[in-house]
Amino acid sequence: MTSSAVALSTAVPGVPAVLRAGPARLTAGFDQYRRLDLRAHQSVHGPMRPLSIDELIQLAEQIHLLGRGGAGFPFARKVQAVVESARRRLAETVVVVNATEGEPASWKDKVLLTRAPHLILDGAAIAARALQASEIVLGVADDGIGGESLMRALAERRMPAPTRIVTMPHRFISGEGGALVRGINGEIPIPPGRKQRASDNGVNGLPTLLSNAETYSQLAVAARLGPRGYGATGTDREPGTVLLSVGGSAKYPAVVEAAVGVPLMAVLDMCDAEVGPGVLMGGFHGKWIGPEAAERAEISRTSLESVGGTLGAGIILPLGPGTCPLAEVTRVTHYLAGQSAGQCGPCRLGLPDVARAVASLADGSGGSGSVDAIRAAAGAVRGRGACSHPDGTARFALSALETFADDVSAHILHDGCGLPTKNVLPLPAGEAATGSRLAVDWARCDGHGLCAHIVPELIRLDGNGYPSFPDTPVPAWLESEARKAVNMCPALALRLSDGTKKPNRKKSRR
Template sequence: MSNAQVPPVATIGTPRITAGWDDYGRLDLMAHQEVHGGFSALTSGELIGLADRIELRGRGGAGFPFAKKVRAVMDSARRQDLPPVIVVNATEGEPPSWKDKAILTRGPHLILDGAALAAAALDAEEIVIGIADDGIGQNSLAAALAERRMPVPTRIVTVPHRFISGEGGALVRGINGEAHIPPGRKKRASDSGVNGLPTLLSNAETYSQLAIAARIGPWEYNAVGLPEEPGTVMLTVGGSAKNPAVVECPTGTPLSDILAMCGASIGPGVLVGGFHGKWITREAAERIDVSRKGFASVGGTIGAGMILPLGDSTCPLGEVAQVTQYLAGESAGQCGPCRLGLPDLARTVTMVALGGSSLENVRAAAGVVKGRGACSHPDGTARFAMSALEVFAKDVEAHANGEGCGKPTRGILPLPYRTAEGAMTFAVDWSRCDGHGLCAAVVPEVIRLDANGFPAFPQTPLPPWIEPSARKAVNMCPALALRLTTSGGGKH
């Protein structure tokens, strides 16, 4: 039940979700009740009224009003005469995000309280808690469940620790025993989710905030933060921060205060909202507060609460190229914009970093994928790349002139494959390669031919869906020049 992998936790103002963590480390049921006290069950009407009065929105990224979700599930359950299911999304598949893992490892009973409140109010059939298979938080959550009695059967489901596994549709599919990828056709979980039942799906912090509000009531809850966005918010501050941390703060807190507390060098820009978020300039970061309205005022989004300053020691375009390559590999590979469009976008961004392409080419590649995917992954990736090249316009110009920025790419933005065992990539024995080009015909999603007819591909792990084609390309190489390698040094 070690918390060693989770960043330290800091607070601004009076802690709510993180209350007691300094004293107890992890709150077992007895400590949890001592710190937070008890709460009364709510009817469905009281649940909706509470969520409405505190302006509770999903904290997983989309920010959808929680009360509207509850109403949709109730209407669907009544219309179909079916019992609903409560799903807690604690998968947190984005590499920079740690806030839900912090709650899982240190305050799991708040998550269970919120889910129990919703289940009792809606007369749900069961509660399902989805977590990643990285092992972080699973023992803590299981121990918390063993300490208490839930109002309905409750189970934990693990999903692959991948970027897209936490998407709502992908999580529901995984719980149903299907592939952990978004459904090809979008459908509402409130209509048909787990086992085809109406499903209330929200993330771990959202249920924790609900549990806090049920105890202290809407008046006290709204006494902290902004009137239009009351309460506290959980953030993950990383990137160039000397003291990365999970931070709980009231809405309306200046972002500059949080960055200063974490010892962050802002550099030319800050990524807000995670890898599907947006880059904002140093000047914007210094003047906004932590709120949906504050971030939106500079073209950003609070998303799932990730704050990643870049600092001055790394090449911005190199960092952006690496993440774009990672996002291209994390797609489900089930539609054209993901299979072909995202790898093309990644190659184009990489060429900008190398000084061999233009911003217009990136705009064209991003335009091909925007609004055309089976899920939000293509749109989010395009948003990340385009906002970066706009914020780092001076660097784009310097690289285009052949001068470059003179800085190495240090890996300030976290990527899982830097430490993951068994990550599979292509490698070429250039003494053998004769430029037949057959590999590019077999795996056009990843391999393209350069101006001289030789294969070119990013040095990032291959997505699982492409491995069969990758092995076929290796087997068909006439010169036996192409091979697959893993991060552990093995060859295939």
Template sequence: MSLRARAERKSGAAAVPTVLAIGPARLTAGLDRAERLDLRAHQLVHGPVGPLSQRTLVELAEGVKLTGRGGAGFPFAKKVRAVAVAVERRGLAPFVVVNATEGEPAAWKDKVLLTRAPHLILDGAALVAWALRAVEIVLCVADDGVGESSLLAAVAERDLPVPARVVRVPHRFISGEGGALVQGINGLPHIPPGIKRRASEGGVVGQPTLLSNAETFAQLAIAARVGPRRYREAGNADEPGTVLLSVTGSARHPAVVECPTGTPLADVLDLCAVPAGPAVLSGGFHGRWLDMAAASRAEVSRRGMAAAGGSLGAGIVLPLGPDTCPVGEVARVVRYLAAESAGQCGPCRLGLPDLSRAVDGLASGAGDPAVVRAAAAGVKGRGACSHPDGTAGFATSALEVFAEDLARHARSGDCGRPVAGVLPVPAARDEGGNRRLHVDWSRCDGHGLCADVAPDLIRLDGNGYPALLDAPVPVRLEPVATQAVAMCPALALRMAAPKH
């Protein structure tokens, strides 16, 4: 397959990656000539698109086998049908929700669409609103400022079939989860609800809601213009069309890449100048690790990535180069994921910190992979959302791929490489918190009272001494941490911000 790269011009939106393509561009068409497609430029590049009936919308989605691009890959036609059934049964007008939050640090594809091609997203949302006779379009963006102004400008540039509003969502890993998103729109905390409920049954203000990812709506807009036959000319027969991939990590040319499904992952890695390294993380922080042999035979599709042992997920590809410690990188991510949980159920409050400690033990050379597997097994299938399962899968897949590195850590305490911070873990952020617990080991007598007071933060090791999670204390747990500090009989425990 021939490769064609199209570098974006330097944009006013800081940190938005370069846009590259393999094969003919669809979602990214025109971005080689303009930093942002306003309404006029958008129409010149893509042409007009008109209303669709509900039946035609379902037939189109089925004809192109459109699935959600946010990670789960749920068939879009089934979502439309489910909302239509709920509307008929309950007699309530539905809402259309666009999830463009991308709370995962390595995700950039939706932000590229927001920043540079926002009208494609609005086209898709408008088509669904027309077909379902929706009452409102709700556009959800992260509060990091990337893409929001572009989206607001796009809304102001055009007449949509129903009112539209933009809702800011905290830029956290779990904020974009479907239930958490609906909670936030409804004025509740941006965390997954304790009881899972389909948005099609009761989403925004309890009414039927079609909720899907920003790229999904953009793909729908392309399909409505070109029709099923032309749409299927790109990609695999069972997963037609193109996908957007966010490729960062150790890539020398990090980029958002548009490519047809079925493209060898190796072509994507070559395009982004990925150095030879031990592995590639596929599907992001809830994804799976692939060693380079598996990555070399993987194809970009859900089926193709799964066949190689990986995951397409939300299209995040994170290659790891040779100049960083893989085990240390994994430990950084697991600590981050443990701190990013909602903290509302046992697997998140207790299980993920335990998993993080177990992985930290591997990085120090004193841990045991069996302990990691046990901690991962303890959270699987037990959370209020998929966050514990995704975190457990990430950690356990690393055990197989980095077995040689783990052996070096067990023998020598490390692998001889620094932890370069290649995987994009953001700075401490739990609503502004950045303080950590510290132990003065010259004072600590192993009373164990701190673990009784703050079990979410402190465990006792095999000798009865505190084992702290190497992560900032979440703001919601600062009162408990403060109490543990105050009650330490030996005055050995303290909480402080890192020194700069």
């Protein structure tokens, strides 16, 4: 760790360390307290006055507050949309905090939940008072991180509306806003089959203000500091600070509160993270940038977009040296394909196609046609899904082709780059080792091809007519079809393992 890093060392077991590059806002008091209870919170942050709805909208506009969950939608416009919808329908409103944080690489909201829960509650309370909301709902993941801290914080204070905590499955797509609303409404927590705004039809069909935990925490800070105080750090276009989850090759993975405008390399240096061939910015739905771009980039949406990256949800994953970039990308594309809700064609069929094409490039089996296959598969899903998952997955894969052009050439010309896979990009614990897997007894397989017709989302036929499928766990939503394919195999060659032992199989018999 470099000398420029400010470590907030009172750590909490189970969550990353917290560092600071700039003034303490969301992490104020972390150097003194492991967790800020109400008394410590009020001592560190001071009193907070309520805001009217007009004052709330004006404050959010003046500080250019954007959602910190990834999409970066203006918070003021969200509030205004809820107000207009409620007036038009003469309906009550609901405030929802999304702290589910389904992406494996993201830790910032968990840090807030475990260490500064009252900042989250402050922001939700400001919005609920201004909207005169009938309810506040706090969505957390079922991973056991942060929920207890949030319950304790609620017990320490009075909220301006009835407040409840709802637990969601810790899955990638469960963190999507529409999935959270469906979960709160007692439905399966997957994105809705059609795009709809929570401001029009949210919790119980009411106009709902939905944003993530950091956004509400930033609102709580801004309400105390005012526009001028809040803008004393950051840039004119993007004032304030941002929470960053830094992982990948970092020797000191951490959540970093950084002033907007700080050089990206300064953040990587304080976590002792080597860039290697590239850095994934914004998480698994983000974009890759190369070493030269990383040297020029600053921590801001404007700067990162200018070098081909994105801030997204504030996730930074450098690869570091010595790992195969395309193998890392393959791992994640298979994971993303498996995280699909399986409710629309682009997810059911398109994402497995993307994963297969990336794997063919990585293992050298697809030759120069693999690049065209990736672009075609990604192009077939973009803009056609019921949610943003297909778009994000396509963006991730296409960005890798551009950033790792030299590695792509090596895999095409030499069947690989000669580097091992170090599993630098984080996947959920056990993701690569558990779950049912398909396997083929090649001594029995006669290439009938029936399995590919039964479960085309998972199985394709190779050039010789034999089944080919990724060596990854079968997604839960495809297990019934996979079992059907196994049971209907005429040669009894297809098997479905229980995941306790990884099957040793080849891609094709011939």
